[in-house]
Amino acid sequence: MSLADLRVEIGAVNDLLCASSVLVWDSRTMMPKGAAEARGHQIASVIEAARARLMGAGTARAMEGALREIEGLPSDAAAVREVEAVRRALAFHARTPADLLRRKAELRAAANGAWIEARASNRFDLFEPYLARTVALSREYAAAIGGGGHPYDALIGLYEPGETVASLRALFETLRAGIRPLLDRAASAPEPRLDVLRRSFPAERQRDFARTIAAAFGYDFDRGRLDFTVHPFEISFTRADVRITMRRAETFDPPSIFGGFHEAGHGLYEQNVDEAYTRTALATDLVGLYGVGGTSFGAHESQSRLWENHVGRSARFWARHFPDLRAAFPDALADMNADAFHAAVTHVRPGLIRTDADELTYDLHIMLRVELEARLIAGEIGARDVPAAWNEAMRRDLGREVPSDAMGCLQDIHWSSGMIGSFCTYTIGNVMAAQLFETAVRDARIVQGLDSGDYAPLNHWLREAVWRHGRRFTREEILAQATGRGLDPAPYLAHLAARYGA
Numbered sequence: 001m002s003l004a005d006l007r008v009e010i011g012a013v014n015d016l017l018c019a020s021s022v023l024v025w026d027s028r029t030m031m032p033k034g035a036a037e038a039r040g041h042q043i044a045s046v047i048e049a050a051r052a053r054l055m056g057a058g059t060a061r062a063m064e065g066a067l068r069e070i071e072g073l074p075s076d077a078a079a080v081r082e083v084e085a086v087r088r089a090l091a092f093h094a095r096t097p098a099d100l101l102r103r104k105a106e107l108r109a110a111a112n113g114a115w116i117e118a119r120a121s122n123r124f125d126l127f128e129p130y131l132a133r134t135v136a137l138s139r140e141y142a143a144a145i146g147g148g149g150h151p152y153d154a155l156i157g158l159y160e161p162g163e164t165v166a167s168l169r170a171l172f173e174t175l176r177a178g179i180r181p182l183l184d185r186a187a188s189a190p191e192p193r194l195d196v197l198r199r200s201f202p203a204e205r206q207r208d209f210a211r212t213i214a215a216a217f218g219y220d221f222d223r224g225r226l227d228f229t230v231h232p233f234e235i236s237f238t239r240a241d242v243r244i245t246m247r248r249a250e251t252f253d254p255p256s257i258f259g260g261f262h263e264a265g266h267g268l269y270e271q272n273v274d275e276a277y278t279r280t281a282l283a284t285d286l287v288g289l290y291g292v293g294g295t296s297f298g299a300h301e302s303q304s305r306l307w308e309n310h311v312g313r314s315a316r317f318w319a320r321h322f323p324d325l326r327a328a329f330p331d332a333l334a335d336m337n338a339d340a341f342h343a344a345v346t347h348v349r350p351g352l353i354r355t356d357a358d359e360l361t362y363d364l365h366i367m368l369r370v371e372l373e374a375r376l377i378a379g380e381i382g383a384r385d386v387p388a389a390w391n392e393a394m395r396r397d398l399g400r401e402v403p404s405d406a407m408g409c410l411q412d413i414h415w416s417s418g419m420i421g422s423f424c425t426y427t428i429g430n431v432m433a434a435q436l437f438e439t440a441v442r443d444a445r446i447v448q449g450l451d452s453g454d455y456a457p458l459n460h461w462l463r464e465a466v467w468r469h470g471r472r473f474t475r476e477e478i479l480a481q482a483t484g485r486g487l488d489p490a491p492y493l494a495h496l497a498a499r500y501g502a
């Protein structure tokens with residue numbers, strides 16, 4: 001029994017997880033809504049089968065030989081990291097019984113239905129008991145995972161290993177202090193011409209434009225496709241098939257074309273993981289039971305944010321590509337130029353809805369959610385206290401009165417999906433994106449490429465620095481290798497100041 005035998009077992013686990021991801025992709029793009037309940041059972045059963053295979057006798061037998069085989073190898077050798085990832089996952093699942101996963105899946109199905117109804121009818125009371133049960137089950141899950149410290153730490157670790165309530169609070173304090181004065185400044189800036197965004201931009205032509213740009217970024221359509229959805233996402237079934245989506249919109253709605261850029265960034269990461277890692281523990285989240293090549297949710301988000309914001313929302317991008325956009329939408333853009341369009345798509349306006357938020361206010365939405373989750377999991381507040389706590393934080397941080405819970409604490413799908421602990425990864429991604437980009441653009445060829453619309457040099461740099469490593473290195477190791485240090489908010493604040501401080 002050896003590493004080769006272990007790869008047979010983990011290959012089968014990866015196959016099952018990728019198969020469940022196909023079911024997820026279908027459920028969010030093509031599936032008729034009447035199939036939701038049946039599909040929930042199908043996905044849960046396939047993931048259960050993956051977990052059973054992982055925890056089966058075959059893996060246990062193969063582990064003994066694999067552990068002997070890696071003896072004496074350097075601690076960062078790919079084979080060592082591969083076996084360690086399996087060992088960590090086996091220990092994790094031994095602590096968290098399958099029964100708990102099943103109860104989480106059942107609650108998710110019920111909570112999701114309740115949330116949809118509660119949001120549609122603006123009745124938090126319909127969702128409150130499900131939120132209370134989700135919090136209770138998350139606390140039970142956190143206790144099973146263990147690790148000491150704040151109970152929320154265990155849940156954060158599912159998405160962003162290494163981060164804790166304490167590390168996030170310190171990061172958020174730094175970000176808040178930097179964002180606040182920029183926000184005050186933006187509030188007194190003259191309003192650009194925003195009416196252009198509400199003109200007619202036929203959805204099919206928006207998709208064609210996003211396809212052209214995604215291909216220019218280096219996204220490979222022979223191993224992927226771009227479809228319409230309501231809430232854009234990326235999902236992969238190994239690097240050979242990486243699907244991306246964008247919102248179908250008939251106006252210039254950011255989740256449409258910018259959503260396409262964002263998801264193309266996620267897609268580039270998955271498509272460029274070292275081919276040798278396919279179907280191994282270095283391209284599978286064996287703890288979260290998810291077929292993914294990116295090393296953490298935050299690292300993944302850094303790639304989408306880098307292409308969406310640092311490339312796609314830059315003045316140089318629109319200086320180069322605005323003529324292409326105007327050629328695609330001659331009626332809507334006849335009286336616009338690149339500068340005016342760029343001003344419209346980077347306009348700052350504190351709003352109520354996270355997914356509509358501009359780059360400067362986005363993290364304030366995240367901080368509010370992370371703080372609420374931490375207090376819920378610690379038992380400092382209960383589910384019934386959430387609307388008042390939410391509205392109070394919106395008033396304090398964004399200066400907005402929340403007119404209804406549907407536009408407040410009921411807006412996100414995360415709590416009804418049991419994804420407590422995941423919100424911080426959006427902000428981690430923003431910070432990491434800026435840090436990587438700051439280093440990348442020290443290379444004059446990359447800058448020349450950005451000016452001329454040749455994205456191959458940036459693509460190459462990211463492939464070498466981030467993508468090819470898959471899950472071999474941690475987020476902090478990748479950052480240290482690429483930029484010489486761990487996560488550092490300074491480049492992100494410098495980027496925000498450069499874009500929104502003038």
Ligand code: ZN
Nearest residue numbers: 262266301304
């Ligand atoms: Zn994303």
